[in-house]
Amino acid sequence: MNIYMIPFFINKENYNEDIAMAYQCLESLSYSKDVNLLIFNQGCLSNKELSSILQKFNFNYKLLGNGENVGITLSRYIGFRYIIENYYHIDYVTEAHVDMIFPPNWTEPLIDYLNSSEEPMISPKIVTDFPDEISPNTITSLEARIKYLSAKGEDKITHGFVHPVIHKLSILKELCPYDVGFLTGTQGYEDDSILLGYNYYMGTSKKWTPKICHKSCVYHKTLFQRFKLPNLSESFNKNYQGLKLEYGSYGLKELARIYPDNNFFIGEYHKSIVNPDMYRKYNKYIGENDIKKCCTNKKSSRFIINTDEEKTECLLKFPDDWWSRCYEYTWASNFSEENDTCLDAACGAPHPFKFYLASICKNVYACDIDTDILDKNKILSRVSEYFDEEDVKKAAKYIDKIKFSNSSLIALPYENNKFDKVYCISVLEHLTVEDIKKSISEFYRVLQKDGLLVLTIDYPTTDLNLLVDCLKNTGFKFVDSFDPKIYPNAIYSKLIGGLYCFRLLLKK
Structure with a gap:
């Protein structure tokens, strides 16, 4: 009733x-x-x-x-x-x-x-x-x-x-x-x-x-x-x-997660922190004492933290406002090998990771729903919107090594068991739940046995629990540990209500 x-x-x-x-x-x-x-x-x-x-x-x-x-x-x-x-x-x-x-x-x-x-x-x-x-x-x-x-x-x-x-x-x-x-x-x-x-x-x-x-x-x-x-x-x-008396500051933090497109609650949570300087002291301690431990465990799946290895370029120099790519690409690059056949899935026309892969790997494929991906002149023009002339020349040097396809993640145009590695960097948060499931099935299909899936996602715009369930149900296994805890020194952006970045390494 x-x-x-x-x-x-x-x-x-x-x-x-x-x-x-x-x-x-x-x-x-x-x-x-x-x-x-x-x-x-x-x-x-x-x-x-x-x-x-x-x-x-x-x-x-x-x-x-x-x-x-x-x-x-x-x-x-x-x-x-x-x-x-x-x-x-x-x-x-x-x-x-x-x-x-x-x-x-x-x-x-x-x-x-x-x-x-x-x-x-x-x-x-x-x-x-x-x-x-x-x-x-x-x-x-x-x-x-x-x-x-x-x-x-x-x-x-x-x-x-x-x-x-x-x-x-x-x-x-x-x-x-x-x-x-x-x-x-x-x-x-x-x-x-x-x-x-x-x-x-x-x-x-x-x-x-x-x-x-x-x-x-x-x-x-x-x-x-x-x-x-x-x-x-x-x-x-x-x-x-x-509301604050009833649920406290952590209630505000939970509301920021529930409403990822509203930056009010995360802002109020940060304002309620009694002594934010203590976080910086903690981060300094971690940086001075545990940086080797943090950086050597590259195969764990967890939130990216600010003591992870960070570079200013991935073949091309990162724009200043790319808050997470300096960590994401640096981490993902650890898994590229000379004899790899690999895919940069939803690569984006101007993004540099496909060019980096082409400088390292034997066979590089890249796909995106952007039709510009089929025109190399348009790709380089898009690159020039974010990178300087020297970087555009680097991209031009490797662009002919990349096999491009205008395609969606839910219907990849590749045969079964083709790739050693599939990379998908900060893409799945833009998809519906159904399309995430279809994309993961496609990643599984095109990977060779024991092939690696290298993922990063924005959080909380992606439902992490749902994603992990979907990966496991498809047949993927984590290469190393999985830790969903958000640490105080997790990298963070105020974009669209507050974002963290999570990395996942899985194998077929």
């Missing part, structure tokens, strides 16, 4: 539009079977007026609140506590809003996914606009918009979090969702609070992130309640301070 938890707010300044949207929301829900609603009346309508609206539809509903806008945080807290205490027999709780339109039985594929996984929650795909001919501002029927949503589903899972969201009540009971003892403002950071609760419930070693199931698609107009509350910045600040 599933119950919807919906805060019902109609803004007086926008009454006609908001009430029309709410009617569309409720009517769209009426096309689903067995709809149970817990409504919290947040304002504008009396409970009697709201009940008269709800009675027009075939819902089982319970009404909380009295028309006072108590805010997002408290209304959600009250709703969840009421459900936990009074609906103990149900399995799922769906958080939704009255500015949404739902296709019939949209929850079914999401609940099927929850039933078949350990995930504590799942969201659907969201659209925020309709084509002009069926937009909510036209007289087009609601049925036309529902039909549009029903056709937008697709069979894939991605990382992300949106409302509506379906929770497993059995897990939700283990948390204190939207804890108003800490979140004392009317709104702000309540979603982050519940995500951290789930993160710790699942276990931080799993590097859990919320997910979106694209099999269902829901329309969400705007968060029209959120941005019409008074004293908004004060409320957000109260809840942010409460």
Whole structure:
């Protein structure tokens, strides 16, 4: 059994539009079977007026609140506590809003996914606009918009979090969702609070992130309640301070991992460090005492640290803003040998590693989806955008030794068991989960027995646990140890919300 938890707010300044949207929301829900609603009346309508609206539809509903806008945080807290205490027999709780339109039985594929996984929650795909001919501002029927949503589903899972969201009540009971003892403002950071609760419930070693199931698609107009509350910045600040007290600085660090495209939380985490100078002392100690140990263990798979071997060039001199390549290429170059037949997979037109391989190895292949890769003059032109004239001449010296192919990683144009080594440097983070799986299968196919796969990835834009599982399931084995711990001296960039770099060495 599933119950919807919906805060019902109609803004007086926008009454006609908001009430029309709410009617569309409720009517769209009426096309689903067995709809149970817990409504919290947040304002504008009396409970009697709201009940008269709800009675027009075939819902089982319970009404909380009295028309006072108590805010997002408290209304959600009250709703969840009421459900936990009074609906103990149900399995799922769906958080939704009255500015949404739902296709019939949209929850079914999401609940099927929850039933078949350990995930504590799942969201659907969201659209925020309709084509002009069926937009909510036209007289087009609601049925036309529902039909549009029903056709937008697709069979894939991605990382992300949106409302509506379906929770497993059995897990939700283990948390204190939207804890108003800490979140004392009317709104702000309540979603982050519940995500951290789930993160710790699942276990931080799993590097859990919320997910979106694209099999269902829901329309969400705007968060029209959120941005019409008074004293908004004060409320957000109260809840942010409460969030920090509830989960601490490491909670901010976990949110930075969960939201890799948002640099706010990683910045706040770094600001919260009491004495960052101690990290530098630690790094100096490691550098003075253990640099030989760190550098000699070249076959371990782990996060790259700032005491790893670093060079200023890989045949060509690195641009100053290439924060990780000086480590990645230096490490990867350890495995190239004179008699190798090797592949630089997704090599990039201007990147230098393929030229380095050509200066060392017997047979060098390089592929990329960029069509410039088939024109050597265009390649050298692209090289000149990053490197000086001397480096362009070095690239030109070796370019004819490289066999180029315009191809995707998911369909490599090479025969089975062809390569001694396959190199793929900071590429997989740009692919979908399905394409990562296909690419790894292709790497396995084209490698010789005992051939090496030399990988680096950006983290957390790549799901490390998922990647490792995929590599093992394909048949790859780690050459040496695997260590997923992020050390204080791991190399780090503030790009796209904060990035680390992980290296992996595997064999077929």
